[in-house]
Amino acid sequence: MSAGPHYAFPPARAYALNRCLYAIKSDAAFRARYVVDPEATAREAGLDDEDRAALVAGDRDRLVARGAHPYLVFMADLRLRMERGGSRFEHF
Amino acid sequence: MLVGAFACAHTPQLLIRPDTEDRALVLRVHAAFARVRVRLETLRPDAIVMIGGDHVEAFFLSGVPALAVYAGASCAGTFGPYAYRYPIHEPVARALVEQGIERGFDLHYTQDAPLDYAFYVPLHFTMPAPPVLIVPLHVNVYLPPQPTPRRCYDWGATVGDILRARPERLVLMASGGLSHYPGTDRYGDPDVEFDRRLLDRLRAGRGRECAALTGEDLDTAGNVELRTWVTLLGAVGDAPADVLCYEPSWHHGNAVVEWPV
Numbered sequence: 001m002s003a004g005p006h007y008a009f010p011p012a013r014a015y016a017l018n019r020c021l022y023a024i025k026s027d028a029a030f031r032a033r034y035v036v037d038p039e040a041t042a043r044e045a046g047l048d049d050e051d052r053a054a055l056v057a058g059d060r061d062r063l064v065a066r067g068a069h070p071y072l073v074f075m076a077d078l079r080l081r082m083e084r085g086g087s088r089f090e091h092f
Numbered sequence: 093m094l095v096g097a098f099a100c101a102h103t104p105q106l107l108i109r110p111d112t113e114d115r116a117l118v119l120r121v122h123a124a125f126a127r128v129r130v131r132l133e134t135l136r137p138d139a140i141v142m143i144g145g146d147h148v149e150a151f152f153l154s155g156v157p158a159l160a161v162y163a164g165a166s167c168a169g170t171f172g173p174y175a176y177r178y179p180i181h182e183p184v185a186r187a188l189v190e191q192g193i194e195r196g197f198d199l200h201y202t203q204d205a206p207l208d209y210a211f212y213v214p215l216h217f218t219m220p221a222p223p224v225l226i227v228p229l230h231v232n233v234y235l236p237p238q239p240t241p242r243r244c245y246d247w248g249a250t251v252g253d254i255l256r257a258r259p260e261r262l263v264l265m266a267s268g269g270l271s272h273y274p275g276t277d278r279y280g281d282p283d284v285e286f287d288r289r290l291l292d293r294l295r296a297g298r299g300r301e302c303a304a305l306t307g308e309d310l311d312t313a314g315n316v317e318l319r320t321w322v323t324l325l326g327a328v329g330d331a332p333a334d335v336l337c338y339e340p341s342w343h344h345g346n347a348v349v350e351w352p353v
Contacts, residue, residue: 005311006276009236010153022152026206028170060275070275071234072148082108082172090109091173092122092216 007070014067020045020055021063021072025079035083094255094353096135096263097328098128099321100214101346102144103272107213108172117339117346124337124348125217131350132220138260139181139225141188141251143320144210144267145233150202157200158239159247160230161189164203167228169212176212181225184258188227191254197247200230210267210320218265231323233268233316238307244319245303248326255327264353266324268317270338270345278314279343286313287338287345294333294349299325328353 010018020042023030034041042052054062063073081087105113106121132140149169151157163185168177189201211228229251232238239247255262270290271282293301302322310316328351336348 005236005308006273006278006314007234007236007311007316015153018153022148026149061277064275069148069234072275074275074279075147078104081110088111089172090115092107092109092118 010069011067016046017051017055017063017066017068018072020047021068021076024076025072031079031083035080093258093261094252094264094327095137095261096131097265097324097331097351097353098131098263099266099269099324099347099349100125100128100218101269101344101348102210102213102267103344103346104171104209104213105344106346107174107209107216114341117341121337121339121346121348122217125214127336128218128348128350129220132218132263135263136220136261137224137263139184139227140215140263140265141184141227141229141255142211142215142265142267143229143231143248143323144208145317145320146208146230147210148234149208150205150230151232151235153235156232156235157230158232158243159197160200160202160205161185161192162205162207162228162230163189163201167205167207169207169209171209171212174212174216176207176215178207178215178226181227181260184255184260184262185227187254187258188229188251192247192250195250197250214265214267229323231319233319238316238319240307241305241310241319241322242303244323245326248323250326251323252327264324264327266320268320269315270318270347271314272344273314282340282343282345283313283315284340284345286315287340287347290318291333291335291338291347291349295335297330297332299328299333300330
């Protein structure tokens, strides 16, 4: 990801991947299921083997190269970290 | 009538601070938000008309409106432990939809889309007491192709005309920016120089020039969200901005600005 815009038209072939990232970001029930079993939940969302591997590995560059929207990758990751409770957050 | 105009950063790290964020910087942005809240308590608006860029929350790929008006009874959103619901000023929302379409803007409207944090992070810190109604206006900033800055400016000019003709006391607030690149390999390198030049231009009362920016300019500068500010600039014209804060963090140019109207 160097040439081209930071945010590009989401390719149609990446719809399932973007739909899954959107669900992790915005659907609390889906996110909770994903945290318990990422593999099965990503499979349920219709992701192929390569998308699933990139998602479960949290590999941003691979996800974006496969058509994932960078913002969705970013916020899905933040919401997973909030859900898993590993990081410390101060609430205002 | 239009009684005030503001622009506010909305990054969620201002609401929920991870330990990657400088606490003192976050508190300085909160102090600027507090000044906006005091101003709103002085201005006593009947509603805040808020221009926000949805973060693929209300509008996913099932439907991507360029410009939209929330015209339901209320709107709501949640983020972690926070849950917000705001009543909408329906007569103003309807005026914006009906007169906007009449004037050539093919607007989308919604009575049940969820509300994105672009709206409620600034409202969390700036909502006056007692609270006032809101009218959220959506501008597509993250799903290309986005509306051009020129289109946003023209829509803002129309929004300004509609609001000035209303009997209510109304405040315009843009939410977004400044430079940041979430999810990209430039996340840790916001274009602070672009932001500083922009703020100088706004202080000098040259907001109109922002309508000439291109979508490519905004993407390059990490300022896709500036479309919400450009929309507001269409309404306030060349009023010289009062920059209440500019606090660039390692990934985000946090700005809070007021314009005289």
